[in-house]
Amino acid sequence: MDLSVEQLHHACRRVIVIVNGKGGVLKTTTAANIAGQAADAGHNVLLMDFDPQANLSEDLGVTQAGTGDQAGAPLFDAFARGKELVPSHPQIRPRLDLVGADKDNTEALITWLTAQMSEPRGELALARVLAPIAPKYDLVVIDLPPVVKSVRRAALAAARYLLIPTQADISSLKGMRLIAEQFAQARHINPDLQLLGILLVLVGESATAIRKDVRNAIAADFGTAEPMFDTVIRHALSPAESARKRGLLAHELETYVPSQAETFQRLRQRAAGAQVERAVSSTAVKVAADWAGVTEEALLRIADREAVERMEP
Numbered sequence: 001m002d003l004s005v006e007q008l009h010h011a012c013r014r015v016i017v018i019v020n021g022k023g024g025v026l027k028t029t030t031a032a033n034i035a036g037q038a039a040d041a042g043h044n045v046l047l048m049d050f051d052p053q054a055n056l057s058e059d060l061g062v063t064q065a066g067t068g069d070q071a072g073a074p075l076f077d078a079f080a081r082g083k084e085l086v087p088s089h090p091q092i093r094p095r096l097d098l099v100g101a102d103k104d105n106t107e108a109l110i111t112w113l114t115a116q117m118s119e120p121r122g123e124l125a126l127a128r129v130l131a132p133i134a135p136k137y138d139l140v141v142i143d144l145p146p147v148v149k150s151v152r153r154a155a156l157a158a159a160r161y162l163l164i165p166t167q168a169d170i171s172s173l174k175g176m177r178l179i180a181e182q183f184a185q186a187r188h189i190n191p192d193l194q195l196l197g198i199l200l201v202l203v204g205e206s207a208t209a210i211r212k213d214v215r216n217a218i219a220a221d222f223g224t225a226e227p228m229f230d231t232v233i234r235h236a237l238s239p240a241e242s243a244r245k246r247g248l249l250a251h252e253l254e255t256y257v258p259s260q261a262e263t264f265q266r267l268r269q270r271a272a273g274a275q276v277e278r279a280v281s282s283t284a285v286k287v288a289a290d291w292a293g294v295t296e297e298a299l300l301r302i303a304d305r306e307a308v309e310r311m312e313p
């Protein structure tokens with residue numbers, strides 16, 4: 001059955017896309033941790049990976065992610081063969097389903113989507129794929145590759161919410177202008193698209209002055225600074241490396257931080273000449289709290305906006 005554009009967008013009313021054309025600004029880490037924490041808090045969540053690098057699958061512990069494991073096949077089949085979308089990794093955590101990526105299938109999907117962009121309403125391809133299954137979830141979170149225009153257009157044409165992780169340096173802030181333009185463009189076909197929030201990431205210890213600059217830049221590009229999340233994600237390389245290496249999310253890694261007694265024990269073993277694997281840094285606890293803060297803010301914002309919509313005639 002063909003759904004109208006309004007019906008497609010109604011079905012996708014809990015879809016969040018994580019966007020930034022810049023590489024390495026924690027898009028994937030944001031998608032994984034918000035989805036993981038929301039699932040942990042009791043929500044049913046679907047995570048979707050459109051990046052042939054398959055970092056999202058890696059972050060969730062899929063071994064050999066992206067290397068010919070065919071994780072991207074269900075997504076390719078849903079787009080190019082019209083099959084119903086099924087998660088490649090159902091219940092990868094309790095209440096969390098993953099639609100994964102792999103190099104071959106996801107590259108083929110990107111080629112297919114790029115060709116669709118010249119078809120009438122081609123950019124609604126993702127909305128059509130999502131409409132039958134999105135209503136089964138409380139939240140659908142989409143992770144994009146940094147530079148593929150066609151996938152970004154399809155994601156912005158489907159989603160209700162846009163979440164932008166960004167660093168605070170000058171070139172990142174210039175990149176925000178570009179996203180603001182794409183956002184405005186996408187609203188022609190998807191008038192429901194809203195900016196859920198801008199998330200400042202990789203923030204150093206003393207960032208108050210930087211935050212003010214960012215607020216001003218955002219106000220200039222989006223007309224308001226209100227969408228900035230209060231929570232920021234601190235720069236903490238060691239926990240991030242441990243998390244991706246072990247395929248654990250920030251709040252899962254937290255449980256591997258050794259107690260003081262365990263730390264003393266390790267020091268004694270090392271002093272005695274034993275090979276002791278490096279422990280997970282205690283900063284992991286703080287990083288997990290950062291992600292918990294962002295997730296809570298994101299869920300509250302969605303609840304607030306839905307409450308306002310219910311009151312509108």
Ligand SMILES: Nc1ncnc2c1ncn2[C@@H]1O[C@H](COP(=O)(O)OP(=O)(O)OP(=O)(O)O)[C@@H](O)[C@H]1O
Nearest residue numbers: 022023024025026027028029146234235236237240
């Ligand atoms: N809090 C943090 N502090 C420092 N580094 C981090 C932090 N969180 C994640 N990282 C690391 O930053 C790198 C980039 O993160 P991520 O893959 O999420 O970015 P991305 O925007 O998805 O990149 P791409 O554009 O390649 O898709 C990864 O190696 C990740 O482990």
Ligand SMILES: [Mg+2]
Nearest residue numbers: 027028051055
């Ligand atoms: Mg990524």
